[in-house]
Amino acid sequence: MQIDIKKEVAALTAETIATRRDIHAHPELGFHEFRTGKLVETRLKALGLRVRRCADPGVIGVLEGGKPGKTVMLRAELDALPLTEKNDLPFCSQNPGVMHACGHDCHAAIQLSVAKILTAHREELPGTVVFLFQPNEEDIGAPQMIAEGALKDPRPDAIFDMHVWSPIPIGKVGMVSGPDCASSYYFKLTIHGKGTAAYIPDQGISPIDAAGHVLNAINAMQTLEYSTLNQPTLITVGTIHAGDYMINIPDDLTMEGSIRCLHSNEKAVHERFTELVTAVCTACRCSCDVDITCGNNMLENDPDLYSMAHSVASEVVGKENITDKGVREMGGDDLAEFFREGIPGIYYLAGMGNPAKHTTAPHHSRNFRVDEDVLDLGVELQTRMTLRYLGAI
Ligand SMILES: [Zn+2]
Numbered sequence: 001m002q003i004d005i006k007k008e009v010a011a012l013t014a015e016t017i018a019t020r021r022d023i024h025a026h027p028e029l030g031f032h033e034f035r036t037g038k039l040v041e042t043r044l045k046a047l048g049l050r051v052r053r054c055a056d057p058g059v060i061g062v063l064e065g066g067k068p069g070k071t072v073m074l075r076a077e078l079d080a081l082p083l084t085e086k087n088d089l090p091f092c093s094q095n096p097g098v099m100h101a102c103g104h105d106c107h108a109a110i111q112l113s114v115a116k117i118l119t120a121h122r123e124e125l126p127g128t129v130v131f132l133f134q135p136n137e138e139d140i141g142a143p144q145m146i147a148e149g150a151l152k153d154p155r156p157d158a159i160f161d162m163h164v165w166s167p168i169p170i171g172k173v174g175m176v177s178g179p180d181c182a183s184s185y186y187f188k189l190t191i192h193g194k195g196t197a198a199y200i201p202d203q204g205i206s207p208i209d210a211a212g213h214v215l216n217a218i219n220a221m222q223t224l225e226y227s228t229l230n231q232p233t234l235i236t237v238g239t240i241h242a243g244d245y246m247i248n249i250p251d252d253l254t255m256e257g258s259i260r261c262l263h264s265n266e267k268a269v270h271e272r273f274t275e276l277v278t279a280v281c282t283a284c285r286c287s288c289d290v291d292i293t294c295g296n297n298m299l300e301n302d303p304d305l306y307s308m309a310h311s312v313a314s315e316v317v318g319k320e321n322i323t324d325k326g327v328r329e330m331g332g333d334d335l336a337e338f339f340r341e342g343i344p345g346i347y348y349l350a351g352m353g354n355p356a357k358h359t360t361a362p363h364h365s366r367n368f369r370v371d372e373d374v375l376d377l378g379v380e381l382q383t384r385m386t387l388r389y390l391g392a393i
């Protein structure tokens with residue numbers, strides 16, 4: 001295919017930035033991205049793509065090329081976060097208490113520009129490109145899209161996802177092969193003791209005392225039972241609730257937290273956790289209900305797609321600017337749910353940390369900012385990877 005990608009990306013720079021700023025100024029929380037979804041839907045329809053709603057306000061646009069070939073899906077998220085923006089920019093959030101503090105405004109804008117470029121070459125395109133705009137990434141929207149048929153009609157052969165990333169400097173691209181983002185399961189423990197008055201503790205059983213032993217036990221389990229390097233495992237407690245009167249011992253206590261694994265042996269970790277907590281509570285004369293539910297699964301990149309993505313990104317930013325440092329993380333991304341449906345994929349990071357532009361604040365912080373130079377880079381990377389995968393360039 002004859003295409004000058006850099007030139008076509010540059011021709012859309014102003015539009016990509018304007019779209020991103022528009023979305024940034026009008027952030028919406030997960031599953032409430034109605035304005036953003038409408039904007040995306042309108043743009044995709046204007047390009048003449050086959051467009052449908054999926055997990056409304058989620059949107060899917062399908063571009064069928066003029067030649068036969070494989071199908072690739074690109075994903076962008078739509079949702080913002082429940083934060084009050086602390087930046088002083090002309091396009092700051094106009095919705096109090098809601099802010100695009102993860103860069104999903106960039107992803108939606110980038111993906112619309114990719115769609116525009118590829119649609120302009122529709123006749124020569126060998127294969128199909130599915131543009132998926134997902135609601136509620138921050139709180140697991142992917143399963144809803146899958147349940148509503150996001151991976152059917154057509155079923156993609158591969159999925160590409162790029163995330164702008166402030167901890168990595170602008171101009172660098174981060175990617176790894178294999179395990180990338182940890183699985184995250186949520187636990188809720190209900191420890192049952194026996195309430196009594198504080199002056200006659202022997203008449204009851206304290207679930208609070210048991211909880212203290214449980215805390216020590218799970219901290220020891222996490223640090224001593226798994227190799228930090230080979231089986232990264234993180235167990236953290238987020239809430240503990242018990243009692244309502246300072247001179248009583250309560251009947252019950254609840255404790256909630258998360259178990260994160262950056263390895264595929266998570267089931268054994270959950271079983272060991274349940275066994276340990278139950279045994280400690282029993283030793284403390286309490287009983288315990290253990291409830292573990294899936295937040296998101298581990299995100300694992302396909303080695304072949306990693307090689308392809310690495311070679312394409314090297315052409316764009318230079319091999320020396322591809323890094324694996326700071327890429328793997330104990331946080332999760334629900335992109336993993338699409339991969340688990342048996343579709344290989346690659347998730348990679350476009351660095352945009354730039355001290356001169358004050359864009360090094362962490363994701364999900366109120367002063368999170370974006371070096372907009374990353375927008376063109378994102379459009380180029382996703383366009384180039386799509387065309388390479390389809391064998392067009
Ligand atoms: Zn986020």
Ligand SMILES: [Zn+2]
Nearest residue numbers: 102103104163
């Ligand atoms: Zn994000």
